[in-house]
Amino acid sequence: MKKLILMCAVVLGFAFTASAQTESKAEFKFNEEKHDFGKIPQGIPVTTVFTYTNVGSEPLILTEVKPTCGCTIADYTKTPVKPGESGKITITYNAAVTAPFNKTIIVTSNAKTPQKYLNIVGEVVAKAAPSTR
Template sequence: MKKLLSIVTVFLVFVSLTAMTMAAGEFKFEKETHDFGTIPLNKPASFEFKFNNTGDAPIIISDVAPTCGCSVADFSKTPVKPGDSGIIKVTYNAATSGPFTKTFTVKSNTKTPVKILTVKGNVE
């Protein structure tokens, strides 16, 4: 009896996990890297990464983490339904002159749960 119960439990877990991965949202970004070019010193630069949900379940973004304290991100806090679009706005504080490349780690419930967005440029 224990063996049968174990087999049924394993089967139900497998079916549940398979169903959860099949019904998931998926990001389709217009672009995942943005080049600001040359920007002035001490003038923050912002860019909006636009995306569509090409999956069959709502996308829920749990966090967008910049790689340093010189950048911030703002993102849709409400679920993005299948077929709808959303925005992740990133801002780089151009407080130091020279070239820069900064990344933002997007965590979500999508088929690809971690996505990296990049901004780069040169501060003069």
């Protein structure tokens, strides 16, 4: 009798696991997850756009797009993105300090993968001094 109950529990466990894996959700696919600005002049903000497509079966809703640094500003599609449609995340980096940079942006949503990490990298270089002739 104990073996029969144990066997039923195992079968039910597999059934629940299989149904959880087939659960339909939203999911995004980005055109790129890392953008390299290369060398950029100091004092001139730079912007890039990360485009994504909802490859899932439910509307994709971004709940927060949070840069990990105050030198980066994010704007994003705030309306639900239907399956097969696209949205965008616009990132602006304030190139105030001369140095290499590697900044992370945390994207939180209702997708299968609830948090995605986007990166921007590059190097801020001093502006060339104007020549006096």
